Amino acid sequence: MNNVKELNKWANAHTYFTLDLVRIALGVFLFVKGVYFITNIPYLVDLISPIDNIGGGMFLVHYITPAHMIGGIMIAFGLLTRWAIIAQLPILIGAVLVNFMGEMHTESLFLALVTLAVCFFFLVYGSGKNSADYYFKMYQ
Template sequence: MTDVRTVDYGITLLRVSLGVLLLAHGLLKIFVFTLPGTVGFFQSLGYPGVMAYLVVAVEVVAGLMMIAGLWTRWAALAAIPVLIGATMVHLGNGWLFSNPKGGWEFPAFWTVALAAQALLGDGAFRASALLPGNQPRPAPAA
């Protein structure tokens, strides 16, 4: 049985974890691989270079939004196509993420976790609570 007293904290843990992962991957592409290097990698896979900029933007912006708890459902939904793309890139490498060049296990799981987050919403400690009209409403009387 679900403990309704702690469910928002579990949702928050998932939200912040996913946000940190997204942000870390976006910043990795900016500061370690560099944007030109990321563009080159995307082009080496047969994708247009502009997709690299879109992916980095989604990872950074959606990551920050999820960490803050601001429009979490939309941020998670925006990140799902990025992770589906990552899954597709890794399909030929086998299932296990520890395989050479990384398998599709981690990006596929991440896609499912983002879908769950989109269904669950913000959880506790969310910036969206500060927006007008987003304060918790009392449950209707039975």
């Protein structure tokens, strides 16, 4: 627990508005991706078809879309950012692996790798000063 507090103190001391904009953009991107998946279920089923033989295909469909939508909103507002990103990590790692197991789509592989890298950054950095987490912590 002390490590998280130390990371929060460091992040709050080194907060930049551009990083908050990147966090908000990540949240909006994940939310839009979740909306796209929920409106285009056959596309999502086609995406996860290389790992569907493992089992749990319908579970994945019902996990990916709400996790992207709810997690995207939480990340954009900076509310429980680390927990929301932890929920995104299995999806993003799976998005990278699906490109190697099935047909290779370089643009979606690049997008998944960039999103995964940004998520890892915010997993360590946290939500920053301009977030709901900071607001609730300061005004309890």
